[in-house]
C-alpha cells in the first residue's frame with residue numbers, strides 16, 4: 391500500500407505525462423489514471439507508478455477508479471484532476487451524448503473522487519492535503535465554439551470553492567486555469583498564429599508552466615479556494 395501518494399488523472403500524454411514524470415523525479419509515490427493504453431504508461435509503471443485504467447466519462451468507471459485508489463493507497467498527499475475532453479459544439483451537435491461525457495469527466499468524476507478520498511487525504515503525513523482541478527482560462531471570457539466544454543470547466547472551478555470550504559482546515563482545494571500551453575500536432579500554422587496573438591506574452595510555453603503552478607500550490611500552506619490563471623495574459627487584450 392502506498393503512503394502519501396499523489397493521484398493524477400489522465401497521465402498518459404502531453405501535460406499529464408509531464409506532471410507524472412516530475413512527480414516520479416521527486417520520488418513521490420504516484421497513482422496515475424489513464425483511458426488509453428500507451429507505452430508512456432508502461433514507462434511510468436517501470437519507474438514505480440501504480441497505473442489505473444479508468445474511463446471517467448461514466449459513473450461505473452468513476453466508481454471503479456475510486457475502488458482501485460482505495461486498494462492501492464493507505465494515504466494521499468494530493469489529487470490532481472487533469473483528465474479532460476476538448477470537444478467543440480459542432481461535435482456535440484452530431485453527438486449529443488458527448489455532453490454528458492464532458493460533465494461526467496470534468497464535474498462528476500472530481501466530485502465523487504474528492505468525496506471518496508477525503509479520508510485518504512486526511513490520513514496523509516503532511517500537515518495539509520491538496521486537491522487541484524485543472525480548468526481552462528476561457529471560463530472567464532467564454533468561447534463561441536466550445537460553450538459546453540467551458541461550462542463543464544466552470545462547474546469544475548466551482549467545485550474548488552465548495553470543497554475548499556468543506557475540507558478546511560485539513561485539505562486545500564484550488565484550480566489552475568491554463569491558457570494556450572501546448573498546441574496539438576494537427577493545429578495548422580494559421581491557427582497557431584491566431585492563438586499566439588491572443589495572449590499578451592504570445593508564446594507556447596509548454597507543460598512546465600503548469601507543473602510550476604502545481605508545485606506552488608503544493609508547497610504554499612495558505613492558498614485555498616482560488617483559481618490560478620496560467621495563461622500568458624490571455625484576458626488583457
Ligand SMILES: NC(=O)c1ccc[n+]([C@@H]2O[C@H](COP(=O)([O-])OP(=O)(O)OC[C@H]3O[C@@H](n4cnc5c(N)ncnc54)[C@H](OP(=O)(O)O)[C@@H]3O)[C@@H](O)[C@H]2O)c1
Nearest residue numbers: 400404405424425426445446447472473474568570571572
Ligand atoms: N494543452 C493546452 O494548451 C490546454 C489549454 C487549456 C486547458 N488545458 C487543460 O490542461 C489539462 C491537460 O491538457 P492536455 O492538452 O494535456 O490534454 P489532453 O492531451 O487532451 O489529455 C487529456 C487526458 O485526459 C484523458 N481522458 C480523456 N477522456 C477521458 C476519459 N473519458 N476517462 C479518463 N481519462 C480521459 C486522456 O486519457 P488517454 O490519453 O488515456 O485517452 C488524456 O491523457 C486538461 O485538463 C485541459 O483541459 C490544456
